[in-house]
Amino acid sequence: MDTIFAEATPPGRGGVSVVRLSGPKARATLESLAGPVATPRLAALRALRDGEDLIDRALVLWFEEGHSFTGEEVAELHLHGAPVIANRLAQALLSRGLRRAEAGEFSKRAFLNGRMDLAEAEGLADLLSAETEAQRKLAMRATEGELGRKADELRVKLVRAGALIEASIDFADEEVPEEVPPEALDLIAAVRADIRLMLAGYPATERLRQGYVVAIVGPPNAGKSTLLNRIGQRDIALVSEVAGTTRDILELHTDLRGLPVTFLDTAGLRESSDPIEAMGVARGLQRAAEADLRIHLTVDGIADAATAGDIVVRAKADLGRAEGISISGLTGEGVAELLDLVYDRLRVRAADTGLVGHKRQAEALQRALSALEVDHDMAPEFLAEALRQAAQALAMMVGRVGAEDYLDEIFSSFCIGK
Numbered sequence: 001m002d003t004i005f006a007e008a009t010p011p012g013r014g015g016v017s018v019v020r021l022s023g024p025k026a027r028a029t030l031e032s033l034a035g036p037v038a039t040p041r042l043a044a045l046r047a048l049r050d051g052e053d054l055i056d057r058a059l060v061l062w063f064e065e066g067h068s069f070t071g072e073e074v075a076e077l078h079l080h081g082a083p084v085i086a087n088r089l090a091q092a093l094l095s096r097g098l099r100r101a102e103a104g105e106f107s108k109r110a111f112l113n114g115r116m117d118l119a120e121a122e123g124l125a126d127l128l129s130a131e132t133e134a135q136r137k138l139a140m141r142a143t144e145g146e147l148g149r150k151a152d153e154l155r156v157k158l159v160r161a162g163a164l165i166e167a168s169i170d171f172a173d174e175e176v177p178e179e180v181p182p183e184a185l186d187l188i189a190a191v192r193a194d195i196r197l198m199l200a201g202y203p204a205t206e207r208l209r210q211g212y213v214v215a216i217v218g219p220p221n222a223g224k225s226t227l228l229n230r231i232g233q234r235d236i237a238l239v240s241e242v243a244g245t246t247r248d249i250l251e252l253h254t255d256l257r258g259l260p261v262t263f264l265d266t267a268g269l270r271e272s273s274d275p276i277e278a279m280g281v282a283r284g285l286q287r288a289a290e291a292d293l294r295i296h297l298t299v300d301g302i303a304d305a306a307t308a309g310d311i312v313v314r315a316k317a318d319l320g321r322a323e324g325i326s327i328s329g330l331t332g333e334g335v336a337e338l339l340d341l342v343y344d345r346l347r348v349r350a351a352d353t354g355l356v357g358h359k360r361q362a363e364a365l366q367r368a369l370s371a372l373e374v375d376h377d378m379a380p381e382f383l384a385e386a387l388r389q390a391a392q393a394l395a396m397m398v399g400r401v402g403a404e405d406y407l408d409e410i411f412s413s414f415c416i417g418k
C-alpha cells in the first residue's frame with residue numbers, strides 16, 4: 001500500500017496549510033522530517049528539515065492505524081500557509097517515496113478500511129458541495145451513518161425470518177406441505193413497510209439535495225426578466241420593451257432562507273415566425289415543465305397553462321390595483337410576498353425528506369422490495385432465497401457488497417486532499 005499525501009487545505013496563501021500523509025510510512029516519514037513524535041494525536045511544534053534545509057516550523061501530529069480518518073497511519077503537518085512551503089515539503093515527501101493522492105483518495109481509503117459506508121461517503125460528498133443550510137443538515141445526517149444502521153436493522157429482521165423458514169424446512173414431514181411460520185411473514189411485512197416508507201421520502205430528499213428549480217413563465221413583455229433581476233438584485237437578464245427579448249434560459253442561484261433555489265427566466269410564450277425565438281420558447285416550455293414550481297407572470301391574472309401548485313401572479317402592480325397577488329419587478333412591490341409563497345411551497349417538500357437521497361440507494365431499496373414481493377403460499381425454499389436477495393440488496397445500498405462499480409464515480413467527485 002502506497003503512502004499518499006496531499007494538501008488538505010485549498011492551495012494558495014493562508015494562515016496555515018495542512019498537509020496530510022496516509023499509509024504505512026506516514027509516521028516514519030514525519031519523524032524523518034521532524035524527529036521522534038512519540039505520542040499519537042498530540043500536536044507538537046517542530047522544525048521540519050530535509051537534510052540541512054529547514055523547510056518550516058510546523059505543528060505536527062500523527063494518528064495510529066485504526067484511529068484515523070482513513071484507518072491507516074496518518075500524519076498531519078500544519079505549515080505556514082504559503083505555496084512555496086507546501087511545494088518544498090512535497091519535494092521532500094516525493095523523495096521519500098510517497099506519492100500525491102488522487103481526488104477523494106483519503107475518503108476512498110476510509111471507505112475501503114471500513115471507517116465509513118458508501119452512504120456516509122455519499123453524504124460526505126454532499127456535505128462538501130452543500131450550498132445552503134437545509135442541504136448541510138441533510139448531508140450531515142447522511143454522514144452520521146443512519147442509513148447504514150437502518151439497513152442493518154432490516155437485515156437482522158430478514159435473517160431472523162430466514163432462520164425461522166429454514167427451521168420449518170428442516171423439521172417438516174416430507175408428506176405434509178410445509179407451513180411458513182407466521183412470525184416470519186410478519187417480519188417480512190414489517191421490513192416491506194419500512195422500505196416503502198424510506199422510498200416514499202426519496203423524491204423529496206433527492207430534490208433538496210440537488211436544489212429546487214422555479215421557472216418564471218408568461219407572455220412576452222410580462223416583466224419576467226425584470227422580476228428575475230429584482231430577485232437577484234443585479235442585472236442578470238436583458239430587459240427591453242421589445243417583446244421576445246429573452247431567448248436563452250437564464251439561471252439565478254439563490255439561497256432562499258436555507259433552501260437551494262434556482263430561478264429560471266424564460267422566453268415569453270407566443271407563436272413566433274422567428275425560428276430562433278421559437279427555439280427559445282420550446283426550450284423554456286421544456287425546462288418549465290421539468291421545474292419544481294412555476295411562477296406564471298400574467299397581465300390579467302389568468303394563466304391557462306398553470307398546473308396545481310403553481311403560483312399565478314399579476315405583473316406590473318405599479319400600473320394599477322388588481323385582484324389576487326400582484327407584483328412589480330420595477331418597484332419591488334409584492335416581490336417579498338411572492339418569495340414567501342415560493343418558500344412555503346418548497347418548504348413543505350423539504351419537510352418530507354428522509355434518509356435515502358441518491359438514485360443508487362433508491363434502486364437498491366427497490367430491488368430489496370421487489371425481492372420481498374412474496375406471499376404465504378410460496379415454497380419455503382423460494383421464500384428463503386427471496387430473503388437472501390433482499391438482504392443482499394440492502395447490503396449493496398450502503399456498499400457493504402458490490403461497491404466496486406460506484407467507487408470511482410463517488411470518490412472522484414471529491415477534491416484532492418479529501
Ligand SMILES: Nc1nc2c(ncn2[C@@H]2O[C@H](COP(=O)(O)OP(=O)(O)OP(=O)(O)O)[C@@H](O)[C@H]2O)c(=O)[nH]1
Nearest residue numbers: 220221222223224225226240244245246268329330
Ligand atoms: N411599469 C412596469 N413596467 C415593467 C415592470 N416589469 C417590467 N416592465 C417593463 O416591461 C417591459 C418588458 O419587461 P421584461 O422584463 O423585458 O419582460 P419579459 O417578460 O422578460 O419579456 P420577454 O423576455 O420579451 O418575454 C420593459 O420595458 C420593462 O421595463 C413592472 O413591474 N412595472
Ligand SMILES: [K+]
Nearest residue numbers: 221240242245
Ligand atoms: K421584453
Ligand SMILES: [Mg+2]
Nearest residue numbers: 224225245246
Ligand atoms: Mg425577458
